[in-house]
Amino acid sequence: MASTDTSPQAESQDLAGLEAGLDALDSVRVERTPFTQVLLHKVLPPAVAVVLVLAVWKVLVLAHVTDDYKLPDPSAVWHSLHELWLRGTLLDIVWTSVSRGLLGFLAALVLGTPLGLLVARVRFVRAALGPILSGLQSLPSVAWVPAAVIWLGITDSAMYAVILLGAVPSIANGLVSGIDQVPPLYLRAGRTLGATGARGAWHILLPAALPGYIAGLKQGWAFSWRSLMAAELIASSPDLGLGLGQYLENARTDSDMPGVLLGILLILFVGIAIDLIVFSPLERRVLRSRGLAAAAR
Amino acid sequence: MAPALTTDPSGTAVVDDDIPAAVRIDHVHKSFGRAGAAQPVLDDITLDVRPGEFVCLLGASGCGKSTLLNLVAGLDRPTAGTIEVPGGRPALMFQEHALFPWLTAGRNIELALRLRGVARAERRPEAERLLELVRLDGAYGKRVHELSGGMRQRVALARALAQDSRLLLMDEPFAALDAITRDVLHHELTRIWSETQLSVLFVTHNVREAVRLAQRVVLLSSRPGRVAREWTVGIPQPRRIEDAAVADLSVEITEELRGEIRRHGKH
Ligand SMILES: Nc1ncnc2c1ncn2[C@@H]1O[C@H](COP(=O)(O)OP(=O)(O)OP(=O)(O)O)[C@@H](O)[C@H]1O
Numbered sequence: 001m002a003s004t005d006t007s008p009q010a011e012s013q014d015l016a017g018l019e020a021g022l023d024a025l026d027s028v029r030v031e032r033t034p035f036t037q038v039l040l041h042k043v044l045p046p047a048v049a050v051v052l053v054l055a056v057w058k059v060l061v062l063a064h065v066t067d068d069y070k071l072p073d074p075s076a077v078w079h080s081l082h083e084l085w086l087r088g089t090l091l092d093i094v095w096t097s098v099s100r101g102l103l104g105f106l107a108a109l110v111l112g113t114p115l116g117l118l119v120a121r122v123r124f125v126r127a128a129l130g131p132i133l134s135g136l137q138s139l140p141s142v143a144w145v146p147a148a149v150i151w152l153g154i155t156d157s158a159m160y161a162v163i164l165l166g167a168v169p170s171i172a173n174g175l176v177s178g179i180d181q182v183p184p185l186y187l188r189a190g191r192t193l194g195a196t197g198a199r200g201a202w203h204i205l206l207p208a209a210l211p212g213y214i215a216g217l218k219q220g221w222a223f224s225w226r227s228l229m230a231a232e233l234i235a236s237s238p239d240l241g242l243g244l245g246q247y248l249e250n251a252r253t254d255s256d257m258p259g260v261l262l263g264i265l266l267i268l269f270v271g272i273a274i275d276l277i278v279f280s281p282l283e284r285r286v287l288r289s290r291g292l293a294a295a296a297r
Numbered sequence: 298m299a300p301a302l303t304t305d306p307s308g309t310a311v312v313d314d315d316i317p318a319a320v321r322i323d324h325v326h327k328s329f330g331r332a333g334a335a336q337p338v339l340d341d342i343t344l345d346v347r348p349g350e351f352v353c354l355l356g357a358s359g360c361g362k363s364t365l366l367n368l369v370a371g372l373d374r375p376t377a378g379t380i381e382v383p384g385g386r387p388a389l390m391f392q393e394h395a396l397f398p399w400l401t402a403g404r405n406i407e408l409a410l411r412l413r414g415v416a417r418a419e420r421r422p423e424a425e426r427l428l429e430l431v432r433l434d435g436a437y438g439k440r441v442h443e444l445s446g447g448m449r450q451r452v453a454l455a456r457a458l459a460q461d462s463r464l465l466l467m468d469e470p471f472a473a474l475d476a477i478t479r480d481v482l483h484h485e486l487t488r489i490w491s492e493t494q495l496s497v498l499f500v501t502h503n504v505r506e507a508v509r510l511a512q513r514v515v516l517l518s519s520r521p522g523r524v525a526r527e528w529t530v531g532i533p534q535p536r537r538i539e540d541a542a543v544a545d546l547s548v549e550i551t552e553e554l555r556g557e558i559r560r561h562g563k564h
Pocket residue numbers: 329330338356357358359360361362363364365502
């Protein structure tokens with residue numbers, strides 16, 4: 001090709017320099033938040049909230065708003081906890097429930113994921129099951145406990161059945177809405193690259209739907225935990241291992257209010273801890289790696 | 298030098314079946330909507346791109362340029378007529394970068410390589426080579442949101458090149474960029490095109506961009522889209538967008554484009 005009045009070499013170099021400048025100007029720098037900032041913004045506010053709640057509680061006790069057996073002193077609850085710990089049963093009780101909850105959750109994951117995929121991708125299945133799944137999600141899973149007990153007796157299977165009925169709809173629905181929200185552009189881009197059928201689902205659809213799916217998992221865990229506690233409370237029997245729900249129920253029959261409060265607090269604590277240890281970091285990682293705004297907090 | 302050769306003022310291109318083509322669009326019609334109230338978008342488009350040729354498709358907004366590219370890419374089917382792409386599935390670069398945000402820049406390219414069947418061990422070096430080709434050597438591990446608009450388009454170009462197809466379709470890939478970045482990318486694209494002997498079908502509504510890049514400019518009319526006119530651009534590469542010859546031909550084509558748009562205001 002013939003050259004114009006500027007030499008192509010010089011022009012090329014000129015443009016390369018320009019390019020480097022533009023890239024440097026435009027690049028985003030990602031910084032890690034320093035440790036003291038984390039302490040100040042993430043740890044301090046909830047700590048303050050907990051201290052406030054304890055303070056209000058203590059004030060109410062000191063003011064004698066009600067009888068001691070209805071509202072025990074915070075130290076009585078602490079004492080119950082200490083006693084459980086000394087008897088060596090605290091970790092057993094927590095672990096019985098947590099292992100049931102996690103196992104049930106995993107089973108719900110294994111069932112809910114293909115179900116969600118089917119509902120999202122097969123029109124007939126969506127028309128048939130979509131409304132039922134959404135409906136089930138708003139049905140409190142406590143409602144299943146009597147049925148599960150009649151079908152399966154007061155057994156571990158009944159517990160797992162209740163967990164599944166509570167968590168599978170959440171997980172499946174999360175995946176469905178995750179898939180529904182995948183921008184069509186990604187699917188088209190995938191198709192031009194040759195990702196069709198199963199390869200399209202694996203390489204494009206599922207990773208694109210991941211944020212919605214994880215939100216579904218998070219909710220699925222919450223439902224698993226809730227359902228399990230309801231089942232343990234209602235269907236408690238000495239034949240089953242002692243879990244948090246049974247501990248709570250036993251404390252109620254003994255009119256042991258510090259024990260009841262301790263049971264409630266432990267259930268709350270486990271729910272929050274699993275969310276903080278497993279799901280929140282997972283969600284944050286996925287969102288942050290995609291540069292989604294929710295991760296900036 | 299002769300700035301341009303005007304060919305075929307009637308707008309009906311002659312298709313010669315004996316000459317090999319990178320894509321052969323033959324009497325293609327496309328309408329959207331149900332049979333009764335179908336909206337014709339493309340009407341009897343006949344257009345060939347020869348192997349190694351750079352063709353710009355020019356037309357007003359909404360005239361069906363993206364629709365035509367989608368048809369060529371196989372993302373949609375023509376209502377009538379045929380489209381032949383002898384070299385196999387073409388690569389398509391969208392107006393939005395369409396990079397997958399869950400993958401790094403390098404992994405986006407590797408996914409294209411993987412789907413093409415490149416062996417695992419060869420993917421990484423090939424991805425690095427393609428990033429070098431678009432002058433983004435250090436960007437392999439960067440997330441999509443960490444890249445600037447111009448860098449994203451270059452990664453998208455590298456990913457399209459990773460498909461190793463003989464035909465590259467580009468849908469206004471630089472429309473959202475500032476003038477200087479666009480200038481740089483025009484330069485890169487012409488360089489890559491002359492190095493790789495690709496055939497390119499490039500859609501734009503920027504007349505100067507079309508004249509800066511193309512060997513042939515095809516003007517589409519609007520509603521329904523038809524081939525209104527073609528120009529062969531004889532200005533030798535490398536061109537610059539501010540060259541007088543580019544400007545002169547742009548004025549001529551713009552005048553024609555205005556006429557096309559004005560025609561619609563009359564009824
Ligand atoms: N899926 C669809 N269903 C119905 N109408 C459509 C569809 N896709 C495109 N159209 C119509 O076809 C016409 C051409 O659209 P197209 O996107 O091809 O235009 P374009 O030339 O690419 O415009 P622009 O330059 O603004 O990108 C428009 O009037 C649009 O409304």
